[in-house]
Amino acid sequence: MDNKDGSGFAPPSRTYQPPTADAYIEEPEHQQQQRFNSYNTSDSSRRTSVASARRASSTAHPGTLVSDSGEERDGLTTLPPEPGAEARLQRLPAAHDRVDQAALYGTGRFARVELVPQPSDDPEDPLNWPMWRKNLNYLALIYMTALIGVMKTIYVSVNGPIAIRNGVSYTAAVALTGVPLMVSAFTGALSLVVARLFGKRPVYLASTAFIWIGVVWGSQVVNSFGQNMASRVFQGIGWGAFETLVLGSLQDTFFEHELEPRVIISNVVAVATTWGAPLLGGVASAGALGFAVQYQILNAFLAVGVLLVIFGAPETAFDQVAAGAGSPLNSQGQGPRFPTIEMSLDAVRRYMDTMKPRSYEARGNKLTLALQVPRAMVAPTVGLLFVVTLLPQAALWSFASSLSMFFSVMPYMASTGAVGALLTGPALLAPGVIGALGSAYFLKRFTPRVHVGLLGVSTVLISIGLLGFGLYVSGGRSQLMTAVLGNDSARTELSFPAVSFLLALLAVGATALESTARPMIQRSTAFTSSNLAIGLRNSTDMNGGLVCWRNFVVGAFIAGIPNAIWAADGLKSVAMGMGITQIFVAIAVAAVWWRWGGQVLRLDGRVMAAVDLNTLGKQVSFFDTED
Template identity: 30%
Template sequence: MPLSQSSLDPEWPPGTVRIEDLSQTGDTAEVILQPNPTRDPNDPLNWPLWRKNLNFGLVCYYVVMVLALIDVATVTWGPVNLELGFSYAILNDSYAAGCGALCVGGLFLVPFALKYGRRPIYIFSTAIQCGISIWSAKMQNFADLMLVNILSCIVGALAEVLVQMTVADVYYVHQRGLTNTIYFWFMTVGTTLAPLAGGFITQSQGWRWVWWWMAILFGVGLGAFIFLYEETMFDASRIEGVPVPERNDPKPTPIKEDIEPSALEKSMSTQEAHSYQAVEIDYSIPVKSYRKKLALWANSPVPFSEVAKHCYQPFLILFSFPGVFFMALVYGLMTACTTVPVTTLSSVMTLPPYNFGASQIGLMGLPPFIGTTLGALICGPLSDSIALFLAKRNGGIFEPEMRLWLALAFTPLIPAGLFMFGIGLNNGSHWLLPAFGLGVCSVGVVPASSAALTYLTDSYTEIIADSIVGVTFIRNLISTIFVFALQPWCNRVGLTWFYVTFGLIVTVALSGNLLFIYYGKMFRARLAGAYNHYSQKQLGSRPA
């Protein structure tokens, strides 16, 4: 339940939780489950791991397909230019228009996910994307080009927002670092391997078959969501219509300074032993049938007029919480580190001295894929392990800022990769240099992006839907600005200085992680009242 204003404690702001029971020592110490699950076996937090991972696996497939639909178009630009006469400037603008549509899609669609649940939105958006793929395959004119880009991206914005809502629904704090790293890896599969496959399809079957294959794969995903994806929206305040009793407050009770040290230790040990007992599932509560699990929607009792406030509330949250705004900035720049090189490849490497065809442009997606895979393999397990290690050193208390150390360690790789990529292309160097630069940059992007998303989920769990909508807006606004500005900026200063400037901007922004490592908790404490205010407006949320 949201904290009352009188219970706010600067030492325990939202996001600060105990995740290790120090009443047990050594290897027997247990991780405390945060958020605290209910007794209901239907609570997604109580699902067996295979059910959680099945749902998350379907979500990851959805992410791959949505990102593929958005990014695969770049490898078809050459034959589309020849067949339909669209200039590269128009094609670049259509891509930028799509980035702009990604900004606003979540604002209109997330309220429906809050009102009717995640499942119907996943199903309907997959069906719509399947239809858009068919439309793209039959594209004939400029109106088709712009509309398919804009509409696919309006719906595609859900790939970012809904995923974080799903992660917060089913996974505990100590699992989210790995989960978000896996999510980001699947995003990269969509943005890098889809153009690779699209390039070969374009050469062998023609560019229209790229979209026919997208329609087929979306159709497969639609069937999987209809028959396998379970609703994860859960009202933790009620079980079978009965209000849930108050749970133990996760923070220790205040201890007077004049207590003897031994008495202090005894008091803390006793308090922990009683406060952090595992919640036992009440199996007398009936488990939903397969039919009920796969109901098309779950209708929240909150009137839609209240839910509609989430169309503008993300902006209030975005500019009210420094953590949300900063992580939006970081995530936006990390996305730009992926999208800007993609558009550069399609417009530069098709010209001398490279003269790359569609399949060769697609193959340039391999370096960022390899880099992202290496980054995920390194940072995925490390993110949660470092958080648990630092929490143990901190008396079992977890602070979301502990996630940021890993991002800071990998920061130098991003500008280094951008410099190699931009300078290499500008000088007409062997393709291996810009390819290697893309790979190096991608290794560094993974921990920064994963840390930003996980920090938001850990710090602002109760308002994560609105937070991520705001983050998505800034993220795609940054991408749109850079994609629109890329060509005139490069024409003015050249590729070298564009990428040097871009790399320096990214470095300065990522250095801000250090500020949040030291002052992030203070920001959370000072704005705990505002957090409490917005959390009370959420539907069926629960504290982390």
């Protein structure tokens, strides 16, 4: 690896040359710093300042490939980072730590891209799997993610008919959506702990079994509210694992340059199926079978999902350290020989041998490993993200779950299809927002100013959506309370497309805020984690912890909001209160990140016991910039 600049990076823009012993002569750290500084100033083509490097290292993904030329190749931003704690995950091991190692590179158009993470020479390493096996695992996980999105909102368009058919209050009917979300919060946290100790596959298998039992049971008990609730609890038990572990599975399997497109697709699918399901579910429930037909359709798709998980989702947890990740396989520094698959009975047997229910167990102190998950869940960065994203998500879910209460009764008497159509705006716009803001184009430009600007724009959209929905629907209902029963002209007093548009604004703002979570968490793990493997695990735990906290509180809001907004004045008061509160919350969180960003990162390290704070040097705010 070319290491003349002393930064420990192999520029992907250069032709790879096998390393020599002279390239790895150990030198004092201050000399490395001097050569790094001269490197940045001696060549006019390398004008990236230390401040720019700090910003790049703070916002880049763990393991982002960098080049000494500061150029962009294959959609990857390449900037020389500043040596130090904040760039720890972007830097490869120091030169003297890699005397006996040869860096491994990609193939094809990624032939000049150094593989991050570096794979081991074990063919069972998920990073070494053939692409068809990686994609089969990805298909199984994203398929189940889509089904879970459908299950979450399967009752949104039919809450009114459920309350009438089962003879329960509307609050009880919406609890069929809120309670399983709350249950999934607990099982999601438990899944993170169990997966850390015993791998992800047994957790996926158990979760799939719970989901299958819940869906099959629910399709047979639509007329019994108690049994229907029990079936929904079983479904919620299964949701948790797929909401918290999928990101970790993708990080286990794909290299950095392969990961981002798949994460974007996964997020888009999750959002699209969540808010798109009521559109189709409302139409399907308009027939003679009512809302029971949704379960019949879901059962057919779930059968495919069960087979995919059993036969297509192997264990991805792997001990890279024990396997010797990054060890040279040949003198050319090429990647490992990928295993091949031949279509024969023996090949099928060998493949099935890799699909054991349990094949992994973590080494070391189990209690210490288990405690890493709750530590990550209570990190200050997770807390700030939870606070700033909570109210928009809670409002969106609560108002969506209350649509049937507003419009399926007099004077509107909207059908289930019409109620579901009110979510057309969120279903169309929210997936595009989460996809665009999760793209590499946006993430490489995720500077402090962009972050604060996104907080501001999102808060404006959320406030407009909240206040507009509350005032518009509340005013329309008040005017129509005295309308003559069955008067179709009364429906024209309130425009359903306008209601859908206001919900779309709320959904866009909430989704935009949610898109800031992953880069902020990556910034935290890049600062606090001692190596890339630990950083990826902490990133999974922190993202999963945020999902768990949010699911629990959002589920409580779904169950409680209908009572508060049943009256016209109640809806207006709740909407105004949540909208105004969100403005102050966003301002407060932005101020904390602006003024005390560095301290927040240090607290993350203290809470997660991930770093010796005395070695982090000068405290600087993440938002400190130099021109």
